[in-house]
Amino acid sequence: MMMRTDHMAYMDGMEIIPHDIFDRVIAEINSYNPLEYSESDVVRAIKSDRCSIDDFKALLSPAADKYLDQIAEKASLERRKHFGNVVNLFTPLYISNYCENYCVYCGFNCHNKIHRARLCSHEIEKEMKAIAKTGLEEILILTGESRSKSDIEYIGEACKIGRRYFKNIGIEVYPMNSDEYAYLKACGADYVTVFQETYNSDEYERLHLAGHKRIFPYRFNAQERALMGGMRGVGFAALLGLDDFRKDALATGLHAYLIQRKYPWAEISLSCPRLRPIISNNDEGAMFTPNQNNEKVGERQLLQVISAYRIFLPFAAMTISTRERAGFRDNVMGITATKISAGVDTGIGSHSDDETSSGDNQFEIADGRSVDEIRKALKEHGMQPVMNDYVYV
Numbered sequence: 001m002m003m004r005t006d007h008m009a010y011m012d013g014m015e016i017i018p019h020d021i022f023d024r025v026i027a028e029i030n031s032y033n034p035l036e037y038s039e040s041d042v043v044r045a046i047k048s049d050r051c052s053i054d055d056f057k058a059l060l061s062p063a064a065d066k067y068l069d070q071i072a073e074k075a076s077l078e079r080r081k082h083f084g085n086v087v088n089l090f091t092p093l094y095i096s097n098y099c100e101n102y103c104v105y106c107g108f109n110c111h112n113k114i115h116r117a118r119l120c121s122h123e124i125e126k127e128m129k130a131i132a133k134t135g136l137e138e139i140l141i142l143t144g145e146s147r148s149k150s151d152i153e154y155i156g157e158a159c160k161i162g163r164r165y166f167k168n169i170g171i172e173v174y175p176m177n178s179d180e181y182a183y184l185k186a187c188g189a190d191y192v193t194v195f196q197e198t199y200n201s202d203e204y205e206r207l208h209l210a211g212h213k214r215i216f217p218y219r220f221n222a223q224e225r226a227l228m229g230g231m232r233g234v235g236f237a238a239l240l241g242l243d244d245f246r247k248d249a250l251a252t253g254l255h256a257y258l259i260q261r262k263y264p265w266a267e268i269s270l271s272c273p274r275l276r277p278i279i280s281n282n283d284e285g286a287m288f289t290p291n292q293n294n295e296k297v298g299e300r301q302l303l304q305v306i307s308a309y310r311i312f313l314p315f316a317a318m319t320i321s322t323r324e325r326a327g328f329r330d331n332v333m334g335i336t337a338t339k340i341s342a343g344v345d346t347g348i349g350s351h352s353d354d355e356t357s358s359g360d361n362q363f364e365i366a367d368g369r370s371v372d373e374i375r376k377a378l379k380e381h382g383m384q385p386v387m388n389d390y391v392y393v
Contacts, residue, residue, distance in 0.1 A: 004205075004209060004210070004214075005210070005214055005215075007201070007204065007205040007208065007214050007215060007216050008201070008215075008216055008217060009215070010215060010217070010218055011212060011215060011218075013177075014177070014212075014215065014218045015177035015178060015179075015225060017178075017221055017224060017225060017228070019217065019221075021221075021224065021255065021258045021259065021262065022217055022220050022221060024254070024258060025199065025220075025251050025254050025255050025258065026199070026201070026251075028053070028250065028251070028254055029199055029200075029247045029248075029250055029251045029254075032057060032246075032247055032250055034057070034060060034061040034062055034246045034247075035061070035062065036061075037057060037058045037061035037062075037063050037064075038063055039063050039066065039067070041054075041058040041061070041063065042058050042059065042061065042063050042064045042066075042067050042071075043067070044058070045058040045059050045064075045311075046059075046067060046070050046071060046074055051311045051312045053254065053257075055311075055312070056250065056253060056254075056308060056311075056312040057250060059071060059304070059307070059308035059311060059312070060246045060249055060250055060304070060305065060308050061246065062246075064304060064308075065300070065304065068300065068303065068304055068307075071304065071307045071308070071311070072303060072307045072335050072336075074307070074311055075306075075307035075308075075310040075311050075335055075336045076334065076335045076336070078310050078311055078314040079310055079314075079334075079335065079336055079337075079338065081314070082314050082315055083338050084384070085334070085382060085383050085384050086338070086383075086384050086386050086389075087333050087337075087338060087339070087340055087378050087383045087384065087385055087386065088138065088317070088338060088339045088340075088386050088387075088388075088389055089136060089138070089339075089340060089341075089342050089371065089374065089375070089385055089386070089387055090136060090138035090139060090140055090168070090170070090339065090341055090342075091131055091134075091136055091138075091139060091140070091341055091342055091343045091344055091351075091371070092139075092140040092141075092142050092172070092341060092344060092346070093124075093127055093128065093131065093139055093140065093141055093142065093351065094142045094143070094345075094346055094347065094348050094350075095118070095119045095124055095127075095141060095142070095143055095150070095158055095348065096117070096118040096119065096143040096144055096146070096149055096150045096154075096348065097114070097116055097117060097118075097143075097144045097347075097348050098116050098118060098143075098144045098146040098148075098149035098150065099144035099145050099146050099211075100145060100146045100147070100148070100211045100212070101145050101208065101210065101211030101212065101213040101214070102208070102209040102210035102211055102214075103197075103207060103208050103209075103211075103213060104207055104209065105207060105239075105242065105275065108144040108145075110210070110211065117348040117349060118149055118150070118348070119348060119349055121157055121158075121161065123349055123352075124157075124158050124161050125161050125164075126352045127349060127351045127352050128161060128162055128164075128165045128166070129165065129352070130351045130352040131165070131343070131351050132165040132166065134342075134343055134370070134371040134372070135371060135375075135387055136166070136342070136343070136371060136387055137166055137167040137168065137387040137388035138166060138167065138168035138169075138170070138387065138388060139162055139165075139166045139168075139169055139170070140169075140170040140171070140172055140193070140341075141155070141158050141159065141162060141169065141170065141171050141172070141173070141189075142171075142172045142173065143155065143173045143174075145173070145174035145211065145212065145213055146174075147174065147212075150173065150174075152176070152180050152183060152184070155171065155173055155184060155187075156183060156184055156187035157187070159171070159184055159187040159188040159189045160187050160188055162188060163187075163188035167387075167388040167390060167391065167392075168190050168191075168388055168389070168390050169188055169189050169190050169191075170189070170190060170191045170192070170193060170233075170235070171184060171189050171191075171192055171193070172192075172193045172194070172195075172235075174212060174213070175194060175212075175213075175218060175219050175222035175225070176222070176225065176226075176229075177225060178225040178226075178228040178229040179229065180229070181225060181226045181228070181229025181230070181231055182229035182230050183229075184229075185229055185230045185231055189231065190231070190232050190233065190390070191226075191231055191232055191233035191234060191235065191267065191269070192222070192223065192226040192231050192233075192234050192235070193234070193235030193236075193237070193269070193271065194219065194222040194223055194226075194234075194235070194236070194237075195237040195238070195239055195271070195273070196219060196220060196236070196237070196238055196251075196252070196255070197238060197239045197242055198238055198239065198242040198243040198248055199220075199238060199243075199247065199248055199251035199252070199255075200243040200244070200247065200248070201216055203242065203243045204216050207242065220255075223235075223236065223255075223259055224259060224262075224263075227259070227263045227266050232266070232267055232390075233266060233267030233268065233269060233317075234259065234266060234267075234268065234269070235268075235269040235270065235271060235319075236252050236255055236256045236259075236268070236269070236270055236271070237252060237270065237271035237272065237273055238251065238252045239273055239274070239275060240272065240273065240274045240275070240297045240302065240305065241274050241275040241294065241296075241297045242275065242294075243294060244294060244295070245294070245295065245297045245301065245305065246295070249305045249308065249309070252270065252309075253270070253308070253309055253312050253313060256268050256270060256313060256316060257312065257313060260313070260316075267317070268313065268315070268316045268317070269316060269317035269318065269319065269339070270306075270309050270313070270316055270317070270318045270319070271318075271319045271321060272302060272305060272306050272309070272318070272319070272320060272321070272337075273321045273323050274297055274302060274321075274323055274324070275297075299324075299328055302324070302328075303332065303335070306318060306320070306332060306335075306336045306337065307335065307336050309336065310335075310336040317338045317339055318336060318337045318338050318339065319337065319338075319339040319340070319341070320332055320333070320337040320339075320340055321341065322341055322344040322365040322366060322367045322368070323365065323366055324366055324367065325366045325367060326366075326367045326369060326377070329367055330377050330378070330381050331381070333378060333381065333383050334381060334382065334383060340374060340378070342369065342370065342371040342373075342374035342375070343369075343370050343371045343374075344365055344367070344368065345365075345368075346365060
């Protein structure tokens with residue numbers, strides 16, 4: 001039997017920062033029992049002018065299901081108060097799918113026999129030109145988590161190219177040290193998104209068998225290191241369905257809340273992805289199923305989570321992934337979410353006509369509409385599509 005690395009022990013070269021936020025979040029989710037909250041607790045949270053952490057817990061509890069219409073209405077009022085009817089559009093660009101991690105639920109994991117690809121700088125520019133022609137002004141650059149195939153300089157070069165075509169550049173890559181984030185900031189990156197996947201340490205250890213991603217606290221503290229490196233904004237998410245979604249949603253919201261309090265200038269955003277089917281050609285991945293004791297995360301449960309996020313974090317941006325079907329995405333834009341991806345492809349080299357470098361997708365998407373189709377749908381729902389919300393002067 002293979003010996004596994006201690007998932008709580010930092011590897012050589014990993015920057016260690018104070019664990020005050022980490023300790024607070026883990027303590028809160030370990031003590032959280034959603035069944036302890038009653039309908040009266042939910043009603044109190046709905047009527048409250050300011051959502052406390054305890055109110056947030058109540059809004060995530062099973063008792064809140066009966067009041068989902070009222071919760072969604074309150075979330076909608078908060079969204080309109082702070083964001084009006086504006087919706088920001090962007091698209092992800094996957095530039096490499098090489099990965100050194102063994103995460104059994106992910107299509108990119110290092111033991112999965114998929115077609116791997118890595119775009120060169122010429123190909124990256126060709127992809128970005130094609131995306132820019134759609135009118136988009138924000139892009140999210142993604143790679144598999146491989147420092148050997150996607151080193152800091154490679155990602156930095158992609159950011160530099162992106163700055164020629166886009167006003168806002170996000171990165172969703174492997175966690176880094178603060179000085180590395182500072183380098184990417186200087187290359188043109190604006191914000192960093194990191195999915196913790198699950199905040200349950202034991203389940204995290206079961207699902208992440210090898211690679212740097214196995215180190216739980218290093219990944220947890222990635223957003224703080226990004227802000228220490230000068231990034232303007234950071235994004236948070238758990239992959240809902242890997243573990244108890246109520247506890248993971250609590251941890252995600254609380255993590256973002258505590259970072260916001262410690263770094264009040266930071267732009268905070270949330271994503272709300274659910275598990276999606278993947279290409280899986282290895283034994284452990286093919287047999288992967290979430291913990292059977294986990295409560296199913298249907299669209300009703302997802303609406304509860306994102307509405308609770310909006311009430312607890314009224315100023316945070318919120319993205320609804322193409323993992324969700326078109327009708328659901330369109331409807332929640334007026335309730336709670338503020339960002340939507342369009343013209344999405346999770347393969348490598350799939351935006352331009354030249355598909356010679358095309359690599360396999362990370363997961364199946366449920367909404368493959370173009371930028372124009374998304375823009376039209378938003379207008380039909382009374383929303384105002386916006387391509388950019390930030391201008392450098």
